[in-house]
Amino acid sequence: xxxxxxxxxxxxxxxxxxxxxxxxxxxxxxxxxxxxxxxxxxxxxxxxxxxxxxxxxxxxxxxxxxxxxxxxxxxxxxxxxxxx
Numbered sequence: 689x690x691x692x693x694x695x696x697x698x699x700x701x702x703x704x705x706x707x708x709x710x711x712x713x714x715x716x717x718x719x720x721x722x723x724x725x726x727x728x729x730x731x732x733x734x735x736x737x738x739x740x741x742x743x744x745x746x747x748x749x750x751x752x753x754x755x756x757x758x759x760x761x762x763x764x765x766x767x768x769x770x771x772x
Contacts, residue, residue, distance in 0.1 A: 698735045698757055711736070711760075719765040735762045 705711040706722070713722045713736075722736055735757040740746050747756030758766055 722760045723763040
């Protein structure tokens with residue numbers, strides 16, 4: 689699979705999960721927390737887009753920050769708000 693096809697697949701899966709209400713995100717104890725709530729997604733990582741500030745040791749340059757896709761399965765804290 690080409691990188692373009694992989695990227696388009698991730699974007700489509702993310703858009704469908706958000707539209708269907710199968711994924712949620714919120715701040716909890718100063719951390720960005722994501723949850724995948726659908727039986728068909730639990731246990732199968734959903735790639736979630738995350739963009740952090742330019743000083744974060746994370747992902748690839750994107751605009752004025754850094755960004756990457758993170759696989760999420762179930763409920764997971766993924767980033768400190770201070771890094772955003």
